[in-house]
Amino acid sequence: DYDGAVEFLKKVPFGAAVYVAVAGDGKYQGSILTRNETGLVVPVQHLKDNWYAVETNHDNWLPDPPTDPRRSRAEECIARHGQKDGDVATFGVVVDCISERPVLNDGTIYTAVMSPRNGELWGRVRYDAAEAVDPEASSVKDILL
Template structure:
């Protein structure tokens, strides 16, 4: 995954090219790629097996899908009851609203329990159109979900 990510970052010159590279190249293990572009509507979550893309979920702002959220579970399957971070994450994003979206607000969503849990090690925020990356070590203060 790391080599493909690096190759994509170094060589892809468009969102479409990056999506094609992340979708079709072989991997050592399954992975989720969260891909954002520089233009409105350029966003996708690519669910990968070792050989190919299993699913691609795309932004669709015209139909109200202005954000995508990915946890450690396939987005078409119900998350396990003991580790449902998707439902609260979706609720936080919807409450934030598209017009209020900012990196600090997204950090707040990612730092809220149970989205943040004891296994969270870091949070990375990126804004590709500005070439911006920031990352933070995370720690979930007790009481905190172990998953």
């Protein structure tokens, strides 16, 4: 269940610092967890005051760095689509917004969207991403293959 998943992800040891987006199939069942290897860095941010949340590789309580506007651009895309019938962003809206540049950038290697409501899963693996960032990174590309 959603609450159990959030509690588990708050406490389980991780191998690295990470942002975890958790969604349930009920209204306002959405949270962003900001983690390090041993636990939470900040309290869980529950989705109660907004109908969507966006997380990138930067702390979401700080403004986007000028060199990486992905979060603000994703928020603009979601706002452009708008909220439909009081529901959260649809699966198609999320896929559309994360597929737009600069949200999708040359360093994006793997992207996934999952729906707890209907079990839908969409994923994209970019085998050329390592070369786009560093043309000499053929070993990274080989690992991804």
